[in-house]
Amino acid sequence: MLNRQQAxxxxxxxxxxxxxxxxxxxxxxxxxxxxxxxEQDLVRIEFIFDNVNWNLEKPLxxxxxxxxINNGTNxxxxxxxAEKIDFYGAFFQTEYVQDQSSVTLYTLNKHLHSVLPVVKxxxxxxxxxxxxxxxxxxxxxxxxxxxxxxxxxxxxxEFANALFGDTAYxxxxxxxxxxxxxxxxxxxxxxxxxxxxxxxxxxxGKFDDAGFKLLNDFFGRDWEKSDAIKNNFSFTPxxxxxxxxxxxxxxxxxxxxxxxxxxxxxxxxxxxxxxxxILGGYFGSRLMNNIREDKGYTYGIGSGIxxxxxxxxxxxxxxxxxxxxxxxxxxxxxxxxLLKNEPVGAEELDLxxxxxxxxxxxxxxxxxxxxxxxxxxxxxxxxxxxxxxYIEKVKTITAEELLVMANKYLTTENFIEVVIGKK
Amino acid sequence: xxxxxxxxxxxxxxxxVHEDATTPMAVLNILYDxxxxxxxxxxxxxxxLFEHLMFGGSINIPSYDEPLQRVGGExxxxxxxxxxxxxxxxxxxxxxxxxxxxSDRMLSLAFSEKSLDTQRNVxxxxxxxxxxxxxxxxxxxxxxxxxxQKHAYRWATIGKELSHIENATMDDVKSFFKKHYTPQNAILxxxxxxKTADVKKLAEKWFEPIPAGEKYNRNLVQEDPQTEARKExxxxxxxxxxxxxxxxxxxxxxGDYYAFDLLSDILSRGQSSRLYNSLLKEQxxxxxxxxxxxxxxxxxxxxxxxxxxxxITVEAAEKxxxxxxxxxxxxxxxxxxxxxxxxxVESVLVFSEMNLLDKAMNLAYYxxxxxxxxxxxxxxxxxxxNAEDIKRISDETFxxxxxxxxxxxxxxxx
Numbered sequence: 001m002l003n004r005q006q007a008x009x010x011x012x013x014x015x016x017x018x019x020x021x022x023x024x025x026x027x028x029x030x031x032x033x034x035x036x037x038x039e040q041d042l043v044r045i046e047f048i049f050d051n052v053n054w055n056l057e058k059p060l061x062x063x064x065x066x067x068x069i070n071n072g073t074n075x076x077x078x079x080x081x082a083e084k085i086d087f088y089g090a091f092f093q094t095e096y097v098q099d100q101s102s103v104t105l106y107t108l109n110k111h112l113h114s115v116l117p118v119v120k121x122x123x124x125x126x127x128x129x130x131x132x133x134x135x136x137x138x139x140x141x142x143x144x145x146x147x148x149x150x151x152x153x154x155x156x157x158e159f160a161n162a163l164f165g166d167t168a169y170x171x172x173x174x175x176x177x178x179x180x181x182x183x184x185x186x187x188x189x190x191x192x193x194x195x196x197x198x199x200x201x202x203x204x205g206k207f208d209d210a211g212f213k214l215l216n217d218f219f220g221r222d223w224e225k226s227d228a229i230k231n232n233f234s235f236t237p238x239x240x241x242x243x244x245x246x247x248x249x250x251x252x253x254x255x256x257x258x259x260x261x262x263x264x265x266x267x268x269x270x271x272x273x274x275x276x277x278i279l280g281g282y283f284g285s286r287l288m289n290n291i292r293e294d295k296g297y298t299y300g301i302g303s304g305i306x307x308x309x310x311x312x313x314x315x316x317x318x319x320x321x322x323x324x325x326x327x328x329x330x331x332x333x334x335x336x337x338l339l340k341n342e343p344v345g346a347e348e349l350d351l352x353x354x355x356x357x358x359x360x361x362x363x364x365x366x367x368x369x370x371x372x373x374x375x376x377x378x379x380x381x382x383x384x385x386x387x388x389x390y391i392e393k394v395k396t397i398t399a400e401e402l403l404v405m406a407n408k409y410l411t412t413e414n415f416i417e418v419v420i421g422k423k
Numbered sequence: 424x425x426x427x428x429x430x431x432x433x434x435x436x437x438x439x440v441h442e443d444a445t446t447p448m449a450v451l452n453i454l455y456d457x458x459x460x461x462x463x464x465x466x467x468x469x470x471x472l473f474e475h476l477m478f479g480g481s482i483n484i485p486s487y488d489e490p491l492q493r494v495g496g497e498x499x500x501x502x503x504x505x506x507x508x509x510x511x512x513x514x515x516x517x518x519x520x521x522x523x524x525x526s527d528r529m530l531s532l533a534f535s536e537k538s539l540d541t542q543r544n545v546x547x548x549x550x551x552x553x554x555x556x557x558x559x560x561x562x563x564x565x566x567x568x569x570x571x572q573k574h575a576y577r578w579a580t581i582g583k584e585l586s587h588i589e590n591a592t593m594d595d596v597k598s599f600f601k602k603h604y605t606p607q608n609a610i611l612x613x614x615x616x617x618k619t620a621d622v623k624k625l626a627e628k629w630f631e632p633i634p635a636g637e638k639y640n641r642n643l644v645q646e647d648p649q650t651e652a653r654k655e656x657x658x659x660x661x662x663x664x665x666x667x668x669x670x671x672x673x674x675x676x677x678g679d680y681y682a683f684d685l686l687s688d689i690l691s692r693g694q695s696s697r698l699y700n701s702l703l704k705e706q707x708x709x710x711x712x713x714x715x716x717x718x719x720x721x722x723x724x725x726x727x728x729x730x731x732x733x734x735i736t737v738e739a740a741e742k743x744x745x746x747x748x749x750x751x752x753x754x755x756x757x758x759x760x761x762x763x764x765x766x767x768v769e770s771v772l773v774f775s776e777m778n779l780l781d782k783a784m785n786l787a788y789y790x791x792x793x794x795x796x797x798x799x800x801x802x803x804x805x806x807x808x809n810a811e812d813i814k815r816i817s818d819e820t821f822x823x824x825x826x827x828x829x830x831x832x833x834x835x836x837x
Contacts, residue, residue: 002632004483004527008519010494015447039445042773070694078704082695087763089770108770138732139703139710145662146730149558249660251551284492296544299552319552321544351493358495358514362448366777 468582
């Protein structure tokens with residue numbers, strides 16, 4: 001007779017394999033890291049540039065360049081660029097994040113030679129036509145207006161600004177910043193940042209010697225160098241601040257609280273990730289169990305640690321019913337106090353270890369995810385030993401270490417507390 | 424190409440297996456053939472609320488999530504107007520835990536009052552977070568009842584109103600479970616680093632003892648053909664005027680489905696598309712414009728939506744959309760343009776095979792459509808579409824008399 005009350009046997013994940021990249025260098029010195037897989041006839045090529053020359057007077061320079069880089073070159077109009085990429089079923093994506101800007105091409109192998117020249121044209125000769133800039137300014141200001149009606153977005157902006165002030169990590173973008181955008185500023189930034197000596201190429205998928213030769217033909221020459229200065233910020237530790245914006249009509253309040261912490265380079269980072277997972281890093285976390293599954297105050301609540309190149313921070317975020325906002329805050333702080341005062345029980349800690357190891361294994365599902373894992377360490381100046389240490393720490397961290405960690409990093413007396421809505 | 428093996432258990436549960444030895448993970452995906460369209464019009468939002476309750480413990484296992492997390496797994500689920508889909512990903516060597524958990528809640532839930540109380544609140548907060556406390560968040564709550572008058576698609580999966588969720592009772596929960604959560608109403612897909620023979624043994628062990636239950640025969644009221652233009656204007660505390668246009672189109676199993684999918688791509692896929700270039704870039708009428716299809720099993724909707732540039736009247740914006748639609752009705756799309764959208768579709772299908780969970784979900788969905796093998800012949804179906812097809816379906820579809828138009832205006836504009 002089948003005993004359905006008895007859980008089947010299981011094993012803790014023991015073997016997690018990381019695919020290391022092969023390094024090559026283009027003729028002009030651009031490093032190329034390739035994670036190879038022959039499973040599908042496709043490839044992803046990422047051109048990654050450090051953000052540079054931070055200028056508070058022009059906080060949108062890098063963001064606007066990233067958005068408009070494919071909107072016209074000397075040879076091609078915005079539409080022609082899009083037509084060429086789309087015709088070959090390729091995808092051209094640009095992304096701006098706090099530390100880097102990237103241009104990513106996804107294509108089937110059979111079309112690589114047709115789409116690479118377009119990417120080269122864009123990266124070396126983008127022109128930022130004035131009429132494209134005008135349309136961008138008009139439409140971005142409208143998007144901003146919509147976003148400013150979203151409590152969650154308001155809480156993110158306010159929280160980042162409280163932690164990071166007027167740096168690229170924290171500046172509060174307003175409509176006037178869009179109005180002030182000048183074509184010359186975009187061209188300057190483009191020349192400074194999108195240069196071979198500021199570029200790293202990360203490739204994942206089916207990419208062989210012929211592919212590399214093609215890449216070298218296009219990007220290994222005829223691409224001007226620059227002398228830009230990589231952004232460099234320093235921050236003072238967070239001090240307690242309560243930032244409340246009342247929205248009389250709000251049905252829900254957005255809560256975002258937290259403080260500066262450490263980034264991936266710090267020896268405590270792996271341990272802090274375990275602590276974060278217990279607090280609010282997975283569906284079974286203490287915050288979810290208490291505030292969603294027990295009290296029903298919210299659709300979701302979570303915590304996270306974010307690792308930037310020059311800072312790290314931890315945060316707890318949720319949207320809760322306006323009538324239970326204060327109660328939710330009380331419960332959040334209660335859960336933090338518990339972590340600081342009582343050791344995590346063995347059963348919970350075992351569960352979290354297994355969950356995190358399974359989650360790490362699952363996050364390596366294809367060649368793109370292996371490349372993402374490489375970028376995490378490479379741009380933090382780390383090597384694959386980081387993952388060995390991470391796995392070891394997840395397997396062996398003790399309740400006592402977590403208690404120390406909680407008291408060191410969850411110092412709520414220094415928290416920034418942002419609430420948008422009603423308390 | 425997504426290979427699979429298939430068998431059916433004695434109780435009617437269909438099982439598909441996709442072997443993929445390149446991953447150390449496994450996925451167990453189960454699709455129940457029930458969605459918001461199967462709800463009582465006075466108890467809407469119930470299929471989705473029920474999905475939440477599926478995580479509140481089953482007859483033999485008090486907690487669903489915890490034992491799964493303990494073996495390194497994760498899970499989630501979603502409800503649409505047509506289906507409810509649950510999935511687990513976990514290290515392949517622990518796959519039996521997924522069978523144990525998933526089969527027990529098909530056997531019977533615990534029907535805990537505490538879980539019902541909590542999830543009523545959680546879903547109410549979800550309703551607020553996603554539909555009520557966002558600019559334009561309630562659009563589908565307005566647009567569905569405008570486009571559908573009889574069919575159950577006239578309400579969204581979240582439900583018509585908060586009170587329907589707040590009033591759900593345990594009796595409702597029990598009868599819904601009995602009616603819809605039976606083996607013959609489900610499709611199980613196991614994918615990843617597994618072998619079909621092992622999956623078969625596990626399926627027979629854990630799922631086959633579950634009673635077949637009664638077959639649910641769907642008999643939905645269908646929509647009458649629409650013969651009059653429908654218009655509605657709402658005003659709300661939003662910063663920009665917006666327009667939403669919905670046209671009736673055939674269901675997912677229609678032979679024309681692929682042509683409709685390509686038609687929406689011609690209009691709005693990427694920065695080379697027609698609406699983006701004509702209406703956003705050249706005429707600068709919209710700051711945001713999109714076209715897409717609802718891909719529903721019963722006759723669905725072809726949607727065009729956009730946010731207007733300040734100073735543009737909604738009438739002028741609507742007229743410009745119609746001008747683009749008229750072009751499709753009178754001029755054949757060029758071979759180049761058609762090839763472009765076909766190439767994109769081909770590429771998307773190849774890239775989608777990178778993801779194990781997507782593959783498993785797709786197999787389950789296509790099996791529901793009639794045969795999982797359809798998944799592997801889709802590219803050919805797209806390639807068959809020609810310029811005349813696009814013109815013909817445009818002509819049949821983009822007719823003012825079968826359109827539903829919603830003006831969503833700022834308060835000062837109303």
